[in-house]
Amino acid sequence: xxxxxxxxxxxxxxxxxxxxxxxxGKDKLYKLAIDLGAEKRAIVAGVKEFYKKEELKxxxxxxxxxxxxRTIAGITSQGMLLxxxxxQGGYSIVEISEKVVPGTKVE
Numbered sequence: 001x002x003x004x005x006x007x008x009x010x011x012x013x014x015x016x017x018x019x020x021x022x023x024x025g026k027d028k029l030y031k032l033a034i035d036l037g038a039e040k041r042a043i044v045a046g047v048k049e050f051y052k053k054e055e056l057k058x059x060x061x062x063x064x065x066x067x068x069x070r071t072i073a074g075i076t077s078q079g080m081l082l083x084x085x086x087x088q089g090g091y092s093i094v095e096i097s098e099k100v101v102p103g104t105k106v107e
Contacts, residue, residue, distance in 0.1 A: 011066035012106035014096055015041075015079070020053040023073050031075055032056065036065065037103025044077040050090040062094045062106055 018040075019033035028046045030053070043063065047056070064080040071077070083091040096106075 009066070010064060012062055012082070013065040014060055014100050014102055014104045014106065015043075015063045015065075016102040017056050017059050017061060020056045022048075022053075023075065026073050029073055030056070032081065034061075034063065034079070035102045036063075037101060039103075041078040042075060043079045043081055044072040044075050045081040045083075047081070047083060047091055047093060051093070056093075059093070060096045060098055060100060060102065062096060 013036060015034040015036050017032050018035050021031040021033075023029045023031055023044070026048075028048050030045050030048050030051075032043045032045055034041050034043055062082045064082065067078075067080055069076050069078045082094040084094065086092045
């Protein structure tokens with residue numbers, strides 16, 4: 001369990017996936033270019049087994065926006081894509097309506 005004050009430190013934001021790239025030699029990872037409204041970032045996400053590139057591009061998703069950047073497969077990942085484990089053992093990303101502007105804080 002974490003306290004409410006600890007949870008308040010987590011910054012969830014809406015991001016639009018603008019581009020999806022393969023990472024050479026990585027079967028499970030994509031490099032996602034995301035739009036957070038005021039800024040653009042890159043995120044490395046382990047969803048390649050479950051989504052084709054064209055299925056991801058253009059989606060509005062929720063990310064953890066205030067994680068320290070982390071280098072994964074030689075790429076600086078600036079956030080974390082939220083996903084839930086599904087009944088088939090894969091992952092389903094958390095999507096949000098296109099009516100919500102990228103960068104909007106999730107409350």
